[in-house]
Amino acid sequence: MEEHASKNGYQKKLSVAIVGGGLVGSLAALFFAKRGHDVHLFEYREDIRKTPQVRGRSINLSLSSRAWSALNEVGLQSSMAQHGLPMQGRMIHSLHGDTKSIPYDRRTNQCIYSVGRKYLNEVLLTATEKYSNVNLYFQHKLVSANLEEGRLTFLITTSNKTVERCFDLVVGADGAFSTVRRCMMKQPLFDFSQTYIEHGYLELCIPPTKEGQFAMPYKYLHIWPRGEFMMIALPNQDQSWTVTLFMPFVKFKQLDTPEALLKFFNTNFPDAIPLIGKDKLISDFFKGKPLPLVSIKCQPYHISNKAIIVGDAAHAMVPFYGQGMNAGFEDCLLLDRLLTKHGSKLDLVLKEFSEIRVKDAHAICDLAMYNYVEMRDLVMRRTFIMRKKLDDFLHWLMPSKWVPLYNSVTFTDMGYSKCITNRKWQDKV
Structure with a gap:
C-alpha cells in the first residue's frame, strides 16, 4: 500500500468506505480525506443539495461545544458560526402566556446555536468535494456486507444493478436503522437494545x-x-x-x-x-403525522480492524438534550485523534474507540431521556428554579470545581459519563 506523511510519522494510505452521507458520514469523510486516505462515501438517497427538504423529519440542530470542536478541526467553524443563530437560554411559556427566561450560562453567557439540518449537510458535502481523494456515490443502498473482509454490496437504485467493492476500513454512519450495525449483530458477543418511547x-x-x-x-x-x-x-x-x-x-x-x-x-x-x-x-x-423516537444502545462499536460504527448507528438518542449530532461529531473527532495516536494500527484504533466511547454514549442516551422530563415538567417547578440558581451561584464562585450538569454536557468536552458522576457528587453536597 502507498504510504503518506501524518502527524504520527508515516502511515498506510487506506481505502475507506463510509456508509451514510448524512451529517456524521460527511464529517467522517472530511477527517479521513485530510489524512490523505482514499475515501468513498455511499448514500442511498439522492444528493440532498438537489432535492427539497422532506417535511416533518428535520428537528432543528443545536450546535454546542463538542460539534464546534470537530468542525474547527476540518476548517468549517467560521462558516457555520456565520449561519447559526445563538440561543442564550430557554424561554418558558406558561399556560397564561407569561414568559420567563432561564439562561444556559449566567457566568460567561455561552450559547447553543440553532442550525438547519439540510444547510449543514450541504456545507459538509460540498467541503468533501474540495478533496480529490473523496468519491461520492448517491443512490447506492447497502444490501449486504462481509465486514471481516471489508466487502460491501450496493444496489444502485437508479439502474437496479448491484456492485461489490472491498475496502481496508468500513465506517457505518448510516443512522439509527443502520445496515452496517445489522451486519455487526451477526457477530457473537454483540449487545444491542432499542427503546421506543x-x-x-x-x-x-x-x-x-x-x-x-x-x-x-x-x-x-x-x-x-x-x-x-x-x-x-x-x-x-x-x-x-x-x-x-x-x-x-x-x-x-x-x-x-x-x-x-x-x-x-x-x-x-x-x-x-x-x-x-x-x-x-x-x-x-x-x-403530517407524528413520528416515533427511539433510543439505541449497543457494543462494541467495531469488528477487528475492518469496521466501525459512529453517530446514530452506534448510539441513537431521543433529541431532548440536543446532543445527537454533537455526540456523532465528537465520535469523528475521537476517531481522528486515535488515528494520530496509533497511526495505521487499526486494530488498536478501533478497539480503543469502543472502549472509550461505549460508556459515554450510553450515558448521553440516558441523559437525553431524563432531559425530556426536565423540559416538559421540571422547568416549571419552584425547586428546579431554586436548584438552577444555586448551581449558577456556585459555578460563578468556583467555576472549575462546580460545573452544572447542563454546562458540562453542552459547553465542555468532559466525558458524558463523567458529567453524570459529577452531578451525583453535587447532589450529595
Whole structure:
C-alpha cells in the first residue's frame, strides 16, 4: 500500500468506505480525506443539495461545544458560526402566556446555536468535494456486507444493478436503522437494545411577521412545558420558527378533527395560536403525522480492524438534550485523534474507540431521556428554579470545581459519563 506523511510519522494510505452521507458520514469523510486516505462515501438517497427538504423529519440542530470542536478541526467553524443563530437560554411559556427566561450560562453567557439540518449537510458535502481523494456515490443502498473482509454490496437504485467493492476500513454512519450495525449483530458477543418511547413528535411552523421579523425573541429556545407533553420552537435564518410538538401517541390520535385540535391548543398553548395562525396550524398538523423516537444502545462499536460504527448507528438518542449530532461529531473527532495516536494500527484504533466511547454514549442516551422530563415538567417547578440558581451561584464562585450538569454536557468536552458522576457528587453536597 502507498504510504503518506501524518502527524504520527508515516502511515498506510487506506481505502475507506463510509456508509451514510448524512451529517456524521460527511464529517467522517472530511477527517479521513485530510489524512490523505482514499475515501468513498455511499448514500442511498439522492444528493440532498438537489432535492427539497422532506417535511416533518428535520428537528432543528443545536450546535454546542463538542460539534464546534470537530468542525474547527476540518476548517468549517467560521462558516457555520456565520449561519447559526445563538440561543442564550430557554424561554418558558406558561399556560397564561407569561414568559420567563432561564439562561444556559449566567457566568460567561455561552450559547447553543440553532442550525438547519439540510444547510449543514450541504456545507459538509460540498467541503468533501474540495478533496480529490473523496468519491461520492448517491443512490447506492447497502444490501449486504462481509465486514471481516471489508466487502460491501450496493444496489444502485437508479439502474437496479448491484456492485461489490472491498475496502481496508468500513465506517457505518448510516443512522439509527443502520445496515452496517445489522451486519455487526451477526457477530457473537454483540449487545444491542432499542427503546421506543410512547411519545412522538410532529413539526409545525411559526412564520415571520408581516414585517418579516421574528414573531418572538429569537435568542432563546422557546418551550411550552405542560407536564405530560411539551412544545418547543427554534429560530431559523428566514425569521421563521421550527416548532415541534412532543406528545404521547394516544393524545395525537385524539386530535382527529380541526375542532379538537383548536380546542387542545386553546387549552394548552393559547399564545401559540396567533403566532402560528389557525389555518396554518390546521393545515400543517393534518398534513403530517407524528413520528416515533427511539433510543439505541449497543457494543462494541467495531469488528477487528475492518469496521466501525459512529453517530446514530452506534448510539441513537431521543433529541431532548440536543446532543445527537454533537455526540456523532465528537465520535469523528475521537476517531481522528486515535488515528494520530496509533497511526495505521487499526486494530488498536478501533478497539480503543469502543472502549472509550461505549460508556459515554450510553450515558448521553440516558441523559437525553431524563432531559425530556426536565423540559416538559421540571422547568416549571419552584425547586428546579431554586436548584438552577444555586448551581449558577456556585459555578460563578468556583467555576472549575462546580460545573452544572447542563454546562458540562453542552459547553465542555468532559466525558458524558463523567458529567453524570459529577452531578451525583453535587447532589450529595
